Amino acid sequence: LPYFDPVRMTVIDPMHSFLLGIIQTQWFNAWINGKNFRQRTRTAEVVCELDQIHAYLSVFEMPSWVARLPEKVGYPAGGSLTSDAWKGLALVFGPIMIPLVWDEWYPKNKAAYEVSLANWEKREVNHVKINAAGKGKKGDNKASEKPVMHMHEGGADNFLKLAAALKIILGRSINDSDIPHIKPTHHWVTHIFDQLRDYGPVYGFWTFLFERLNKVLKSYSTNNHGGGELEVTFFHAFEKDHELCTMVKIFSTCIYED
16 A cells, blocks of 8 residues: 555554553552652551552542542552553542642651761761771772662652643543643653544544453453363353343333333
8 A cells, every 4th residue: 555654554552552651650660669659667557658648549539430549559469450540540549649749748758868868978988988997898898879869859740741641642532732732751652643643532542442351351260271162261251241231231121011
């Protein structure tokens, strides 16, 4: 086909690139693994950032169509999030919770960092003096690890900008005038603007439907069947559910006369 452009016409799925890409990376790699949101220690029951997030989530009142976040989100016991949950975190829960968490915990993190940095500098000065005097232990000539400030001062503002951009990009409708003003830095999603111009709103081409069907199939008990039996089991269970839904729909629309 002379008009075919394999680069321009390759569809980038917004669900995977944004929700399972940027948002999941920001939450897990940057905030959880980066210790922006710390977990409560086992030995000392000290309230940390994740505890405050859990407290906020416990009082949220949301409509049924908004995906719920696990009660222990951020902990291993919270499990993995679905795409719907990542969307809810980015567009509903996060823009409300994250600024509140930052307002309370950033000053505390900054103060703790300054104390740790001052103590580290004192230790390093003593360490250099001891080594210069020849009294250091053998092999003890390397500097200790310098403390790191985990929470970025503009972290909450940056997240709100990302959430605002996603609110436009992932909307059910979009205007061409909205597109040039959004500049995400993730490589994959830089192609999303051409995709929106070519195909319209993301609801027309993202893979939520397929992921939902995958979730339905995973819920079926396969009894560890193999050798072709697994597919048959999937089909029988899916057909059974389909017939049940059809039966309920028919009965709910029937009008019975006395």
